[in-house]
Amino acid sequence: MRIDLAVQKFRSIEEMNKAPDPNAGDADAAANFERFLRHCARWWAIAPKHYPRGVFKFRTLEEAQKARDTYLPLK
Amino acid sequence: MRVLREFESAGLEYVLIGAAAMGFHGLVRATQDLDLFVRPTPQNIEKLRAALRVAYQGDPSIDEISTADLLGDYPAVRYVPPAGDLYFDIMTRLGEVASFETIDAEVKEVDGTEVRVATPAALYRLKKGTVRAQDHIDAAVLRERFSLTDED
Numbered sequence: 001m002r003i004d005l006a007v008q009k010f011r012s013i014e015e016m017n018k019a020p021d022p023n024a025g026d027a028d029a030a031a032n033f034e035r036f037l038r039h040c041a042r043w044w045a046i047a048p049k050h051y052p053r054g055v056f057k058f059r060t061l062e063e064a065q066k067a068r069d070t071y072l073p074l075k
Numbered sequence: 076m077r078v079l080r081e082f083e084s085a086g087l088e089y090v091l092i093g094a095a096a097m098g099f100h101g102l103v104r105a106t107q108d109l110d111l112f113v114r115p116t117p118q119n120i121e122k123l124r125a126a127l128r129v130a131y132q133g134d135p136s137i138d139e140i141s142t143a144d145l146l147g148d149y150p151a152v153r154y155v156p157p158a159g160d161l162y163f164d165i166m167t168r169l170g171e172v173a174s175f176e177t178i179d180a181e182v183k184e185v186d187g188t189e190v191r192v193a194t195p196a197a198l199y200r201l202k203k204g205t206v207r208a209q210d211h212i213d214a215a216v217l218r219e220r221f222s223l224t225d226e227d
Contacts, residue, residue, distance in 0.1 A: 029099050029183035029192075036098025037076070043105035044160050051107075051159050055139035057149035061169055064151045065207055068108075 078109070078130045078163075080188045085126035088114035090180045092193045092201060093164070094213075099183050099192045102216055108153075108162045112175040115167040117142045123165065131156045140165070173201055195221040 010016040049071045058064040082089060091099070093110030113123055120142040127137045134157055145152055145167045155162040168174040179197040183190050193201070195217050202214040217223060 030185040032101045032103070033095075033099050033183070033185050033190075036095065036103045039098075039103050040105050040107075040161075044107075048160075049107065051155045051162055053155045053157055053159060054136040056153040056155075057141075057144050058151040058153070059149060061151055061166070062206070064153060064164060067153070071107075 076186065076188070078126070079185070079190050081126040081130045082123075083188050083190075084129070085122040087122045087126055088119050088175070088191075089123075090175060090178050090191050090193050092178065092198060096192045096198055097213060097217070099190070100195050100198075100217075100221075102213075102220060104213075108164050110164045110166070112166050112168075112173070112178055113145075114175045115146050117146070120145055127154065127156075127163075131158075169201070172204060196223055196227040199223045199227055 008019060010019065051071055056067060058067065090112045091109070092112060093108070094104055094106035095109050097104065113119055120140070124137050124140055127140070128134070131137065137154070140152055140154060141149075145165070150167045150169070152165045153162060154165065178201070179194045180191045181194055183192050199214055199217040199221075202210040202217070205211075
């Protein structure tokens with residue numbers, strides 16, 4: 001489903017929160033993925049991080065996630 | 076996208092999971108990594124290295140992605156390419172919960188490239204049982220958007 005209304009009106013925050021995301025669930029996977037890439041590119045531009053380059057190995061996903069938490073914002 | 080094209084060219088057997096997979100299903104959020112399960116065979120891991128070498132112009136650190144590790148004690152390997160804007164979490168299994176063989180997937184096409192993506196239900200199953208807060212949010216979004224239940 002795609003909602004093409006440029007403006008939607010709500011009587012309350014609750015009503016607004018229940019409204020479907022106008023961009024969610026687009027049937028076209030290519031368009032969805034393109035939107036995902038654009039969104040990530042914007043995010044990386046706004047909040048770049050320093051990642052150590054190379055290959056790192058982990059015994060568990062938890063170990064991998066813990067390492068991710070140590071990556072620092074790029075100054 | 077270039078990497079996904081190289082995965083296809085190399086004949087890599089993989090399933091995309093995580094935020095990128097959610098993006099294919101229309102649930103867009105930013106991420107810093109591309110998560111994928113690969114079929115755990117020596118031949119397939121070699122295809123992975125071959126695809127990454129083409130995509131990242133022979134970055135020597137790719138040789139450190141070891142078959143012995145991925146098939147042995149280190150089922151999760153992170154590769155951060157020289158460009159550094161996106162990295163790869165490459166997995167062969169996730170504890171007893173999931174592996175390449177157990178994840179339901181579907182093929183999506185982007186710019187003529189076929190991409191194997193975990194289904195919404197498979198993503199929901201992966202995310203609902205973890206301890207990471209972002210996974211709980213993702214699971215809730217998937218559940219609502221695709222009307223999933225605890226049985227999914």
